Amino acid sequence: MKKFTPLVILCSAVVFLSFAYSPSSFAKKRCKPFLEKLHNIQTMQRKGYSLKRGESLRAKEDKAREKWWRCERSSLAKFTAQYGGKKKKTKKVSKIVKSKKYNALKNRSYYTKGNKALSNSQKNITTFNQNSAIVIRSKYQGSKQLAWSQFYSQPVKCQRPKSMSVFAYCSENKIQQQSEFDKVYRD
Incomplete structure (x- = not known):
């Protein structure tokens, strides 16, 4: 029995290592970037988007799924022939800088177009007469005002009404107080 124990441990270790370093596990490691790209596209689809963006994301998802599935099914030789060897990683900073420059150019052209339209529309704008006096009319004038x-007391909840029902209550309350004021105050 003691002779078989090391042999059993050795055999089980060999079986475990053969499964751990099988071609399928290498394929999974090799195809992991494609799977991650597919998952990224799917997370973008879960967010809100327009119809045009949805169609674009659906096409990207189909393409990414097809690439990932071909990678999973192909051998290492076919994979390297189709997709090449290991690619050099580009610096993320340079990509970010390039995208910022592109966005700045895009925004600049967008805003200059808008400014041209805005400047054309400003020529047609008519302003009010600033020389005349501004007159504010209220229900009561002079000593009655x-x-x-002094008579009107606004309820606390009417200072900033949050709902339409409170606003209606405040309006009705003011009308009631005005009618009471008119009864009390007679010229």
């Missing part, structure tokens, strides 16, 4: 401001 002063008496109204």
Whole structure:
């Protein structure tokens, strides 16, 4: 029995290592970038998007799924022939800088187009007469206005109404107070 124990351990270790370093596990490592790209596209699809963007994402997802599936099914020789060897990783910083420059150019052209349209429309704008006096009309004038401001007490909840029902209550309350004020204050 003691002779078989090391032999059993050795055999089980060989079987375990053969499964750990099988071609399928190498294929999974090799195809992991394609699978990650597919997952990234799927997460973008879960967010809100327009119809045009949805069609674009669907096409990208189909293409990424097809690449990943071909990678999973192909051998290492076919994979390297089709997709090449290991690619050099580009610096993410340079990609970010390039994308920022592109976005800046795109935004600049967008805003200059908008400014041209805005400058054309500004020529046609008519302004109000700034030389005349501004007159604010209220329900009460003079001493009656002063008496109204002393008489009227606004409820606390009417200072900033949050709902339409509170606003309606405040409006009705003001009308009631005005009618009471008119009864009390007679010229």
